[in-house]
Amino acid sequence: xxxxxxxxxxxxxxxxxxxxxxxxxxxxxxxxxxxxxxxxxxxxxxxxxxxxxxxxxxxxxxxxxxxxxxxxxxxxxxxxxxxxxxxxxxxxxxxxxxxxxxxxxxxxxxxxxxxxxxxxxxxxxxxxxxxxxxxxxxxxxxxxxxxxxxxxxxxxxxxxxxxxxxxxxxxxxxxxxxxxxxxxxxxxxxxxxxxxxxxxxxxxxxxxxxxxxxxxxxxxxxxxxxxxxxxxxxxxxxxxxxxxxxxxxxxxxxxxxxxx
Ligand code: CO8
Numbered sequence: 001x002x003x004x005x006x007x008x009x010x011x012x013x014x015x016x017x018x019x020x021x022x023x024x025x026x027x028x029x030x031x032x033x034x035x036x037x038x039x040x041x042x043x044x045x046x047x048x049x050x051x052x053x054x055x056x057x058x059x060x061x062x063x064x065x066x067x068x069x070x071x072x073x074x075x076x077x078x079x080x081x082x083x084x085x086x087x088x089x090x091x092x093x094x095x096x097x098x099x100x101x102x103x104x105x106x107x108x109x110x111x112x113x114x115x116x117x118x119x120x121x122x123x124x125x126x127x128x129x130x131x132x133x134x135x136x137x138x139x140x141x142x143x144x145x146x147x148x149x150x151x152x153x154x155x156x157x158x159x160x161x162x163x164x165x166x167x168x169x170x171x172x173x174x175x176x177x178x179x180x181x182x183x184x185x186x187x188x189x190x191x192x193x194x195x196x197x198x199x200x201x202x203x204x205x206x207x208x209x210x211x212x213x214x215x216x217x218x219x220x221x222x223x224x225x226x227x228x229x230x231x232x233x234x235x236x237x238x239x240x241x242x243x244x245x246x247x248x249x250x251x252x253x254x255x256x257x258x259x260x
Contacts, residue, residue: 013200025064063112090118
């Protein structure tokens with residue numbers, strides 16, 4: 001698929017996926033969502049890609065939400081389909097066997113924050129502002145925000161953000177546990193790439209199983225989660241990466257993981 005709203009760069013096992021619609025603050029219309037669905041599917045299947053950084057182009061916005069101009073005249077049916085498309089995207093990011101880091105380089109509002117929440121974790125720039133302003137537009141977060149934010153930061157804080165529609169600055173977003181770290185804007189992408197590079201150097205299968213164990217485990221009771229973890233732990237002992245990782249430790253050398 002030819003992308004008109006996305007830029008993709010790949011280097012040393014890490015793909016940088018940039019939403020490139022700066023004039024509309026990288027807001028998500030149907031064609032951006034289609035392209036993102038296609039791009040994440042392709043990156044998921046690309047054997048050279050071990051981790052992904054998602055960011056927005058320009059110095060102002062990560063993603064300023066779903067495209068309000070497109071949504072304004074939607075019928076009930078179209079709005080449901082739009083929401084389902086966005087939810088397919090956030091589910092795809094979650095189910096991908098590769099970690100996705102959000103580099104939040106400015107406004108992450110509404111569907112933009114929901115995209116960041118769908119990623120495995122997020123870093124932000126000092127100018128970032130995050131929020132779920134949907135109720136100020138007479139709607140509610142429809143790309144997973146009502147489900148994911150409470151699981152991440154707890155019900156009380158999620159309710160305050162969702163019911164007021166207020167924005168948090170980057171330091172507040174870190175304090176609330178929405179982003180892991182805050183950097184000056186010019187350093188943000190490099191910091192995210194550095195972390196992604198570290199992940200890409202680890203056993204890819206171990207990372208993939210860990211991602212699923214953490215994500216799926218959060219929806220289970222602890223006892224079921226422990227059983228699920230054991231299944232993943234056992235499965236890795238059928239892999240070449242487990243043999244290589246442990247042999248390399250004993251041989252006092254760097255492991256050469258193959259993802260098998
Ligand atoms: N959609 C479409 N266009 C947008 C959006 C958006 N979400 N955000 C900004 N733009 C456009 C502006 O219209 C403007 O275009 P133009 O230059 O043609 O007038 C351009 O981007 C620049 O924006 P501003 O001039 O407004 O820039 P400011 O610096 O003054 O303000 C803000 C920046 C504060 C980010 C402001 O643009 C803003 O408030 N944007 C809207 C934020 C928002 O409400 N986002 C939530 C949208 S709803 C949503 O995401 C729902 C997700 C779930 C959907 C469920 C499916 C039904």
